[in-house]
Amino acid sequence: MPFVTASTQRGPYDVIIVGSGAGSGQAAYTLCMEGVRVLMLEAGRQYTPARESAMFQTPDMAPLGEAGTPDKNKGFYDATVNGGWDVPGEPYVSIPDKWGAHFTWWRARMLGGRTNHWGRISLRNGPYDFKPRSRDGLGFDWPITYDDVAPYYDKVELLIGVYGGDISRENTPAGPGDTLLPPPKPLVSDHLLMKRAPRLGIPVLPGRRAVLTRAQDHRTIPGRLHPGNPRAQKILADAMRKRSPCLWATPCGQGCAVAANYQSTTVHLPPALATGNLDVITDAMVYEVTLGKDGRANGVRFVDATTGRHEHVTARVVVLGASAFETARILLNSKSGQFPNGLANSSGLVGRYVLDTVGSSVSGQIPLLESLPPLNEDAADGLQVYVPWWLYPEQLAHKLPFPRGYHIEYGGGKGMPSVGTFSGLEWLTGGSYGRKFKEDARRYYGSFVYFDGRGAMVPNDNCYIEIDPKVKDKFGIPVLRFHWQWGDYEQRQAVHMQETFGQVIEAMGGRVQSPVITDPVKAIAPGGYMIHEVGGTIMGAEARSSVTNRWSQTWDVPNLFVADGGVFPYNADKNPTLTIMALSWRMSDHILGRMRRREI
Amino acid sequence: MTDRRTTIKLIVAAAAAFPSLRARATYMLEPGASPPGDVRQFEPTMDGYGPDPDLIKAYEKGAFWPLTMNAQQRQFAAALSDLIIPEDEHSPSASKVGVVDFIDEWISAPYPLQREDRTTVLHGFAWLDGEAQHRFEQPFARLHEAQQRAICDRICNASRASADLQGPAQFFATYRNLTAAGFYTTLAGRKDLQYIGNVPLTHFDGPPVELLKRLGLS
DSSP: OOBOOTTTOOOOEEEEEEOOSHHHHHHHHHHHHTTOOEEEEOSSBOOOHHHHOOOSOOGGGSGGGGOOOSSSTTOTTOSOOSEESOBTTBOEEEOOOSTTOOBOOOEEOBTTGGGGTOOOBOOOOOHHHHOHHHHHSOSOOOSSOHHHHHHHHHHHIIIIIOBOOOOOBTTBOOOSSSSSBOOOOOOHHHHHHHHHGGGGTOOOEEOOBSBOSSOOOTTTHHHHHSTTOHHHHHHHHHHHHTOOOOOSOSOGGGOOTTOOBOOHHHHTHHHHHHTTOEEEEOSEEEEEEEEOTTSSEEEEEEEETTTOOEEEEEEEEEEEOSOHHHHHHHHHHOOOSSOTTOTTOTTSOTTEEEEOOEEEEEEEEOGGGTTOOOOOOOTTSSOSEEEOOOOHHHHHTTOSSSSSOEEEEEEESOOOOOTTTTTTTHHHHSSOOTHHHHHHHHHHTTOEEEEEEEEOBOOOTTOEEEEEEEEEOTTSOEEEEEEOOOOHHHHHHHHHHHHHHHHHHHHTTOEESSOOOOOHHHHSOOBTTTOOOEEESOBOSSGGGOSBOTTSBBSSOTTEEEOSGGGOSOBOSSOSHHHHHHHHHHHHHHHHHHHHTTOO | OOOHHHHHHHHHHHGGGSGGGGGGGGGOOOSSSSOSOSEEOOOOOTTSOOSSOOSSSOOOTTSSSOOOOOHHHHHHHHHHHHHHSOOOSSSOOGGGGTHHHHHHHHHTOSSHHHHHHHHHHHHHHHHHHHHHHHHHSSOGGGSOHHHHHHHHTTTSOTTTSOGGGHHHHHHHHHHHHHHHHHHHTSHHHHHHTTOOOSSOOSOOOOSOHHHHHHTTOO
């Protein structure tokens, strides 16, 4: 019975893992496969994708045609349940100031967390991304290099299944050539981008997403990932056989009942549970890491959301993977005589240098794509191709007014019509209605393209989180207060995105839908909107200037680790999830070594 | 509350994690039920569907909150929806495929954006009826199409409408958006557009080579 409660748990456990998303799922997988007994605590409810994912449901079966609401922010069928920009009974405080100082925080109180709905975009950080300060003098270097993490990128790609092209460019590495699945075929709109963007010097590469474009090789991958461990190999081979390749239909964000894409609940947790070494308590809202007399973590306290009771569970090692900011909140709320300012916070840096991703978008309409014949362009649900950052030499020569790059997520095609597909067409139709409107809808359907810039953020002193002195959540736990300010670099980068996207749309023979935004303050999406929360327990080479070390281990408490994005001292343009998993696997290998040496 | 244009822009930016969500951006709500302020506290809408509804079952219109249009309003809604999306050789008219129920459910919903639209739509109905009485001495729904067009031609494009007709023009834009939303999310609407996805495939071949050639993209 792997799903347990505080009263039916089967301790003693070797490791407690707080959270069940990308970082926690990876840690549970790696540790359980090696025989470690793990207790996982998830704040939200049990969630079963095979039974609960809306897949072939159409918008007319949902209230409001599936439109987003305060109850379901990203649409009725979005896989996020009990979550979103606001979680009932779990407020947070954001200091209102001028536009741009606000932060919005996406949470998902469910097994698997945000991995159930994420975009599945899986890009590796490159060598520059681990040593940004060495390159341009800004922010912080990681205490590790690309070469330290590369073997773990290989492993994660093989385990979860990532499609993409094995093409490397400057600071855009690929693996050894056999870790990625084939990319999906480009759509018509992709072909147009591939033809026209290079005229502006902009490269187009196959996208990379955690979607199975064919069945995983269950014969060879388990042996590569778990050499000398036949039991782990068999469990993984069984798990891989249970996953279906992509059905080339239905949005990944609604979850995948056939496990064709990565979510922790379909890829990490099933094999971990199959080992018999993983127990999970859901509805367990962790608020404190407890400390023994020896100065080591000995367990965590949580509120059982179903009974309201406060519980204490113990283990030899504690791993926090509650999401970067929730992990910082737990540490800051874990005060003791030894750590009056919060656990593992002797540096004073818990909650400091929090980061998101720069986001800015432009859409356009392309006459060449009008009135195309019927095409099934559901494909793999997006990002068949993308644009990696291409101006590294210009940046190094200080020819750009911002130091770090962005990549472009691009989309188009004849997706399933939704409530917004034919809204606001007046700029094209002149306000048609009647038979003409129906003709216009046929003509313009599928002729729109979308450019979303995703850019690096340099850490700054104005972005931090702390415990609010007054406000508590429904469990009585003090909540986070956010401080946020984009830097000039990020704002200038967003303007560059806007101008570039406008140029590319023109090069495609198209028209920009709304004017390109050149006001730096307005060009950038507000903090939190990209849902790439990282930082707050940053890793570094020295205890005085970081919270965690090169192994994601807290400097102050040797048996306390961070498995989520909290350890990022810098957020490159690459979407963070793949790196979170790679670092968590690396951390878990380190924990295994230390446990075997009886150091923890 | 952030104005709608700003909201749309922000949501378009935010929707990128899900390429498939972009197209529905117009009707995405700004994050959270409360405007930017100090404490963000979501108050569950007791009469909404809540943060954890059953996502698998198909819902009838009005499953979560009562529909509120009266018979006269429904008649009005049908007439205007069918003026915007009439029957043609490709597909039936909007009212034939349930668009009135869609709009009724929309403007009866407890959420902030829909409440705002409710005011816009009901005021718009009243304005149109007033205009119909004034010009043709009949309620709008009973006018001939040419008479209805004589009124709507002046408000069908906000950028061309005169200053005193900006309110009605905004209403018409909203109502056309809602009609299109209701219509093109039905099976009939998808067929009209020749949408052929949402079926499981064993492989995905990409577009035909001949098409790419014709477009100069091979």
